[in-house]
Amino acid sequence: MTERPRRIAFPAFGCRSDWLKAISTSAFCVVAALVMTADADAAVTLDKALGIQPVQPSYKAQPIDADTRAKLKVVDYKQADGRGWEVVGPGGQVFRRFIDTDGNGRMDRWCYFEDGVESYRDIDLDGDANPDEYRWLGIAGSKWGIDENEDGVIDRWKQISPEEVSAEVVAAVANADADRFAAVVLSPSELKRLGVGEELAKTIEAKCTRAISDFAALAKRQRALTPDCRWLQFAAMQPGVLPAGTNGSTKDLVAYENVVAMYTRAVDGKPGEKKRLESGQLMIGTVIQVDNGWRVISLPSVGDAGESVAQLGGTVFNVVSAPMDGEEIPGGISEAAQKLYATLEQLDRQLASAQDAKEASPLHARRSDIIEALIEQAATEQERENWVRQLVDTMSVAVQTGQYPDGVNRLRKIAPTYATQDRTLAAYADYAAIGSNYVVRQSEEKNFAKVQQWYLDALQGFVKRYPKTVEGAKSLLQLALAKEFDGDADAAVDYYQNVVDDFEGTPEAYKAAGAIRRLQSNGKVITLQGKMLDGRDFNLASLKGRPVIVQYWATWCEPCKQDMKLLRRLSAAYARSRLTLVGVNVDARREDAVTYVKEEKLPGYQLFEEGGLEQSRLANQLGVQTLPTIMLIGPDGRVVRQNVPSSELESELEKLLRRKKKSTRKNTDRCFKITSVESLHPIPSATSWPPTLANSKRVETFVSKPRRWIGRPPDPRFRPATTSWARKPASANCPG
Helix, strand or coil: CCCCCCCCCCCEEEECHHHHHHCCCCCCCCHHHHHHHHHHHHCCCCHHHHHCCCCCCCCCCCCCHHHHHHEEEEEEEECCCCCEEEEECHHHHHEEEEEEEECCCCCCCCEEEECCCEEEEECCCCCCCCCCCCECCCHHHHHHHHHCCCCCCCCCEEEEHHHHHHHHHHHHCCCCCCHHHCCCCCCCHHHHHHHHCHHHHHHHHHHHHHHHHHHHHHHHHHHCCCCEEEEEECCCCCCCEEECCCHHCCCEEEEEEEEEEEEEEEEEECCCCCEEEEEEEEEEEEEECCCCCCEECCCCEEEECCCCCCCCCCCCCCCCCCCCCCCCCCCCCCCHHHHHHHHHHHHHHHHHHHHCHHEEEEEHHHHHHHHHHHHHHCCHHHHHHHHHHHHHHHHHHHHHHHCCCCCCHHHHHHHHHHCCCHHHHHHHHHHHHHHHHHHHHHHHHCCCCCCCCHHHHHHHHHCCCCHCCCHHHHHHHHHHHHHCCCCCCHHHHHHHHHHHHCCCCHHHHHHHHHHHHHHHCEEEEEECCCEEEECEEEEEECCCCEEEEEEEEEEHHHHHHHHHHHHHHHHCCCCHHHHHEEECCCCCCHHHHHHHHHHHCCCEEEECCCHHHHHCCCCCCCCCCCCCCEEEEEECCEECCCCCCHHHHHHHHHHHHHHHHHHHHHHHHCCCCCCHHEEEEECCCHHHCCHHHHHHHHHHHHHCCCEECHHHHHCEEEECCCCCCCCCCCCCCCCC
16 A cells, blocks of 8 residues: 555644654643643643644534634543543533543544534554544444554544445545545455355455456546545445355355445536536445445446446346446447436436426326336346336335325336236335325325225235235234224234244334333333433433433424423423433434434433434334334333323323322331430520420420421431431331
8 A cells, every 4th residue: 555645734733643743842742741731721722722633534524613713712621531621612512622541641532523422533542643543423424444554544444334335435436546445345354254155255356356456447537426526325225134054155144236326526517607516326336244344345337427327236146246347248238228227317307306296297107117118128137126126116205295196006006017926026016005005095085094994904905915024014013003093002012923923033023022012111110221412321220210201203203393392391390300301313314313402402311323213223122113102201210101192291290290209208208206305405506596486396296296207307406415316218117
């Protein structure tokens, strides 16, 4: 790998490594010393602090405008993870944090924040003041890069998502960066760890070798991706699993086939016009999971900007593999197919600018015609299936959004037309047709009960036709949810149990098991753990002793937003009872939740994990399928009610707190016992406040009757002459 200089220059200091080395031997040594002192804010100027920039140029630190900058200050930082200094704004919001984590007097972690949440850090592990690891965090991503020779270039990825891999390939091609591309190509040692069969291993090895050797030539001759292009989207079907034992494999292999990266670039317009954005596609091919990361195995295929790239089979699940750039496709792509691709791209652009359903509907109809033509011309079964699934997906979305209502009739014909020999594909198409038909019927039929009964009957019939399919499991989940709405928890549990028994190991079974736990949770302690939006860990058990309201919500759920007004009022009204709110956000994108919480200043704890309502672990661990869902937890940690309508929430809370108050009076108040009234006398230091007649009567009554005190002890300025009264344990019952 060629040596290259560090990519980011630091104002007034040169590169970071030069600056950090200099501070130990020059006039800048005072800055290093500040890591171990309390007056860092006095010696480190704001300009110096903000002058330190991230090593990786692909991470852009959050811009700071002049008004915000005027309110920032540098303060000392002393916590369990290290000592150093940080840049903070009003309210304590953190913008930068630079710390020494190992106590050697040198900073070894440089952290950058967005909206108060850490989003990137440079890390020095060997103490030489040169970063050797780079991590993207929070809404910036999940990448974790390793820089083995500390030259500022990532040599390999310890952790990276498939979406981020596709973005790295786009950037590598656009900038002709061979090192960047090599970092996401499967290495020989990683291939060995995959445990695939000998034949597949040889195929993958050959592809990877050629990908590395031919990348420079590809990057040089391609003209579609320019340095100013930007990655836009990761496009692929769901990943598949090649199970252990297949053709000599010893481990399960998880992979995406036919991955396409969408990108945009700025192109010159007509004379006198501004530049316009043009979209393009880069065929990535097969992407394979290795440990905590993902890798590509072949050279990307580059089409002209604005041109669709054909999906031509895979490597792991299909013997027909995607051609590398420069290879001839067996049989070639026919001229007719090329025209269809071009027409499809043109229709997509027109749909993007369509103003209403009247304008969009004929475009969707024409688009469906084109995809059906591509299905007929597909060269392989895999390509054919991909086009059928795309037809189902795009048409069902168009129907359900109201842009193509007539498409429901075409959806019903897909399975008998294109999937007569593939029950899995037929189930996929029929399930989408039922869901789309359900949406259309709701808009046309005023009698919702009639529509609902049709839907349930359709699902029942579907389960009988496709009992062991993924969509069959989803149908059972919907039937169970309908029983929940009807208040028939036992019937709902039966449906959920069918999913658990018949679809073991699937996401649907996990969700169903969670739903059973939720439905049977009243009176029981539940587990709720996860990450909050700010990155901190959360555990419901830590709130024991407080009444808790758990709300599952999303920014797209308007009823949830209305319920938040009630929750905010209850939080204020029952603050003395220590009522605590816990929100579980199930948006698909973290940034949506972060923005909404920030704008609305939501109280309480806010949890988030990727996956949305369908796939988020936080939603699935209790089988939450619909919003809003609100749970009420008692101070003892037990569920009071697992699904409380917002209209009944305050009354349920009142009943809970009344029970708690009654229980406290009976069993948990402090108890004090005095043997005689003479044993009390004023505390010497409080002689200015002698006991009044009322106090004396109170004590006499207290002593002469049950000889116990429930609630607060006698006036604190009086104490017994002897040890004849004492506090009982809070858990003990008061003596009679």
